[in-house]
Amino acid sequence: MFNDKVKATFYSLLLSILIVSNISAEDKDIYRLIFGEIIYNSEAYSNLRELSDDIGGRVSGTEAGYRAERWALQKFTSYGLHNPHFERFEMPGWKRGSLTVEVLTPGKKILSAVALANTPSKAKITDQIIDAGFGHPDEFAELGENIKGKIVLAEVGTLPGERSVHRTEKVELATRYGATGFVLITNAPGNLPRTGTCKVGGYADIPAISVSSEHGTWLRRYLKDHPDVEMKINMKNKTGMTHANNIVAEIIGTEKPDEIVIVGAHLDSWELGQGTIDNGVGSVSLLETARVLSLLGAKPKRTIRFILFMGEEFGLYGSKAYVKQHSSELENIVMMLNMDMVGDPYSFNSYGHEEALPFLKKLAADLQGFGISKDKVTNKAGLHSDHQSFTLAGVPAMSLRSTLDESMWRYYHSAGDTFDKASETYLNNAASIAATTLLRIANAEERVGRFYSDDEIRDMLIEHGLKEPLSLTGYWRWKD
Numbered sequence: 029m030f031n032d033k034v035k036a037t038f039y040s041l042l043l044s045i046l047i048v049s050n051i052s053a054e055d056k057d058i059y060r061l062i063f064g065e066i067i068y069n070s071e072a073y074s075n076l077r078e079l080s081d082d083i084g085g086r087v088s089g090t091e092a093g094y095r096a097e098r099w100a101l102q103k104f105t106s107y108g109l110h111n112p113h114f115e116r117f118e119m120p121g122w123k124r125g126s127l128t129v130e131v132l133t134p135g136k137k138i139l140s141a142v143a144l145a146n147t148p149s150k151a152k153i154t155d156q157i158i159d160a161g162f163g164h165p166d167e168f169a170e171l172g173e174n175i176k177g178k179i180v181l182a183e184v185g186t187l188p189g190e191r192s193v194h195r196t197e198k199v200e201l202a203t204r205y206g207a208t209g210f211v212l213i214t215n216a217p218g219n220l221p222r223t224g225t226c227k228v229g230g231y232a233d234i235p236a237i238s239v240s241s242e243h244g245t246w247l248r249r250y251l252k253d254h255p256d257v258e259m260k261i262n263m264k265n266k267t268g269m270t271h272a273n274n275i276v277a278e279i280i281g282t283e284k285p286d287e288i289v290i291v292g293a294h295l296d297s298w299e300l301g302q303g304t305i306d307n308g309v310g311s312v313s314l315l316e317t318a319r320v321l322s323l324l325g326a327k328p329k330r331t332i333r334f335i336l337f338m339g340e341e342f343g344l345y346g347s348k349a350y351v352k353q354h355s356s357e358l359e360n361i362v363m364m365l366n367m368d369m370v371g372d373p374y375s376f377n378s379y380g381h382e383e384a385l386p387f388l389k390k391l392a393a394d395l396q397g398f399g400i401s402k403d404k405v406t407n408k409a410g411l412h413s414d415h416q417s418f419t420l421a422g423v424p425a426m427s428l429r430s431t432l433d434e435s436m437w438r439y440y441h442s443a444g445d446t447f448d449k450a451s452e453t454y455l456n457n458a459a460s461i462a463a464t465t466l467l468r469i470a471n472a473e474e475r476v477g478r479f480y481s482d483d484e485i486r487d488m489l490i491e492h493g494l495k496e497p498l499s500l501t502g503y504w505r506w507k508d
């Protein structure tokens with residue numbers, strides 16, 4: 029999308045360079061410079077290569093995780109951000125050990141499988157299997173007592189027209205119905221099982237694994253003719269408390285330094301692949317945003333705070349710790365922009381704070397020339413990335429709505445999430461739109477989002493259909 033704009037932007041870039049000493053006073057010039065600087069000098073793609081190839085999969089609390097933290101801190105420092113630092117937190121750690129999964133057919137079929145994270149340190153079971161479809165709560169209710177003592181088989185996704193059901197909910201339901209194990213069928217072809225956490229806030233009571241789409245759908249066919257066949261799961265993992273560090277840096281506001289606009293992305297990833305799409309892309313887009321705003325001498329009225337979270341993949345531990353450690357300043361957070369698996373941006377989503385919509389629609393209209401649509405601005409609360417920690421605390425949060433190609437997202441959490449899947453154009457587009465968005469929010473006359481009271485948070489979550497999933501994963505703190 030930039031190619032159409034290159035000439036015009038280059039021209040305005042030249043003009044702006046002539047008055048570079050005044051850019052901090054002239055917002056319109058810095059907005060023009062953002063796009064020009066990113067077109068010509070972006071480090072997003074080379075940073076993504078470093079993060080993917082030199083560091084690779086970076087599980088929180090492992091040596092690779094700590095290397096990634098130091099790498100990010102060094103980037104913030106070299107870009108001249110204010111006060112780059114670590115904010116340490118403790119969390120339950122988990123390290124993948126050995127796993128064998130066998131279906132006891134006459135030939136003993138070995139399945140292509142990986143353990144889900146936060147599974148027990150040791151488990152060895154041999155039991156019958158019961159097919160629970162998508163593992164929607166209604167499907168569990170229908171099977172009821174039949175689940176007891178069996179291994180639940182369910183696929184990624186949900187019943188047609190129903191809300192999405194996260195794997196942590198499916199494992200929780202299987203456990204509550206008395207299952208001895210849980211098998212999740214991956215929904216993308218290529219013999220690539222996907223990992224991911226199966227329990228938030230601790231460890232699951234039952235072994236939970238993911239099998240490839242091909243082996244899972246075979247098992248489903250086989251079960252139809254052989255309902256009594258048994259599966260043997262043998263797993264060993266390492267569990268125990270560990271620590272990780274959120275990486276934080278700022279550009280201090282000139283007029284309202286105590287009011288803060290946060291941009292966050294999780295830096296941690298799974299280790300089967302290189303964590304390029306989940307979430308190298310968000311991490312390096314955030315770093316590029318920081319680089320360009322710092323380099324161009326942006327002087328926002330409010331403070332812009334850049335945070336690379338760790339611990340997201342295990343259950344949002346980094347952002348939860350952040351919200352807890354900063355409880356006294358939550359009311360002053362004007363907006364939290366979360367960048368998780370961002371593709372090519374086309375609009376904005378507000379996570380349940382409808383008061384932010386007029387501003388976001390105006391901003392989208394102003395960015396129409398860069399493919400941002402005001403008609404596609406949405407207000408939809410959601411879970412399972414770091415914005416959730418802020419939403420649950422009453423802080424307005426948003427994301428860039430973006431296109432992530434099937435050839436990119438299908439590999440997330442699997443061995444296929446590697447650097448070759450990345451798009452340089454998408455990274456630069458995301459960084460340009462994010463930088464503009466942050467600056468506009470930081471400079472807005474009125475606060476873009478409003479801090480919600482506890483009752484307002486509850487009502488909004490109910491309205492957005494999130495009470496059931498939050499209850500199942502232990503987050504619902506209200507009585508009704």
Ligand SMILES: [Zn+2]
Nearest residue numbers: 306307368369
């Ligand atoms: Zn992610």
